[in-house]
Amino acid sequence: MFSDTMKAIEIATPGDADGLRITGRPVPVPGHDQILIKIAYAGVNRPDVLQRQGSYAPPPGASDLPGLEASGEVVGVGAGVTRWRKGDKVAALLPGGGYAEYAVCNADHALAIPGGLSLREAACLPETAFTVWSNVVTRGDLQAGERFLVHGGTSGIGMMAIQVARALGARVWATAGSDEKCAAVTGIGATAINYRKEDFVEKMAAEGGANLILDMVGGSYIPRNIKVLANDGRLVMIAFLEGPKAELNFAQIMVKRLTVTGSTLRPQSDAAKAGIAQALRDRLWPLIESGAVKVTIDSEFALKDAADAHRRMEGSGHIGKIVLKVSGD
Template identity: 45%
Template structure:
């Protein structure tokens, strides 16, 4: 098969389209003929050599999410059959003509979506559901602060939280990006380049924060959380070693938590997929949540697609299509 290989760690041009052995399947794995693969910031970290693949996961081929058609089923597959249109959460290997994955990490493509739209969903929907709704326990009527409202994670978080009845505030790097977040259902935005989100939100307070920044955001996040508030980390791009005022955590009875999805065990992802099919897929089918595609590239232009992702001017997902 053809696949995009990380030849060596470095700039986008290290991504090369090459021949690679088609994956074998066994047990409850399916083989998906990939029609579209979603790009994520983590792919850039992996390409640079800063996000090693978990043990046993293909490390030369990036790609955490795909959509396509099942062309082979292992002997223990019971949930899907050859010809099914699915999207899947992967730990790697998505930038390829074929990928193998266990059945529990696949979901049927919601009705009305094409392959590119479906491929844009798994990584952000799984991350948002497990961190905002499971770990953060966001409830209807509560306020969610999403840092990076304009990110792939942000545009998914805004739409699901809004559809389920929460107030959503986002931080963004420009008013233009803020405007796009409002169009997706955010109630308000704070431009982190010109405004201080801590000052803006000090009086109002928030119930749940999804943070990928870390560093000096920690103290500010702690200060604006309401009593019983929850702070959930999914990255720490500004630094993971921080000062924490434990008294504030105690007196406001805060929960400070976080998680990484890629390295989680299969049973967790399988359970999460079931919850998503029950809670999020109906929002897509009733058009309360729609995939936002910024640009599609052919697989052969993966390096160009990474350049766009790194440039950061986009709102919405970047997708490789065949």
């Protein structure tokens, strides 16, 4: 039996990383269709930073604690749950609350740990896997043989997107901002474009343009993305590090028959997330278990050092995922 209180990291003061503070909270109680997870590791993601800064509020009913993905052991099941039993090891997409010793989530948003992966590696999967699969495969409709460009190639999402696209038979290009990062994306099968030295528009135009672009930058990249898309190309937006506004010539969209779309994951319905989870079980988890898609971990921090983990992410020097160790394997 576990205590009714737990350690957690809360956003005591919205703003910089110093606003994160360790605190005590009641252990959450799983409701109908929910499970309670004793967290081993929690993934750190850009939305956590945005929430800490005060620009990404949790949806109604979600925990105010940051943390959108975690791995651990099921220690409680709510009414109506048949998929999981106490003692099962899972990786879970959370609505919030991952920076804590315990968290609850919808039972259908948890997945078994892929064979061969540790809990540490598994904690890096849910947020990135849900995001990449729903945007690159489902929304972006990536097909074998197509030319796929991903911006931010060494982010957790970027590295997942490169590997998924390669496994599906696409040709992949990725932008990165240093020789080290370019080497990292080359190592997992992408052609690197160093955006500090090269123009991705020129590079992709020489290849015939991109069929699909996954963009997390926004701002000045938006019109450049439109310019370099091939006929019937698709642009999928998932974040706006440079901001969400740009001036566009919509004639280019009409003439080339382009599709411009995007999504955010956290506000989607439980049913929508459950559908993505099923697709991951059916199609992505086998790719992970075969070794075609791997997890790259940049760094690990103790739960109490979450502020340092955020500083690492904000410095943009990371290659792959940043994780918090809560209780370990």
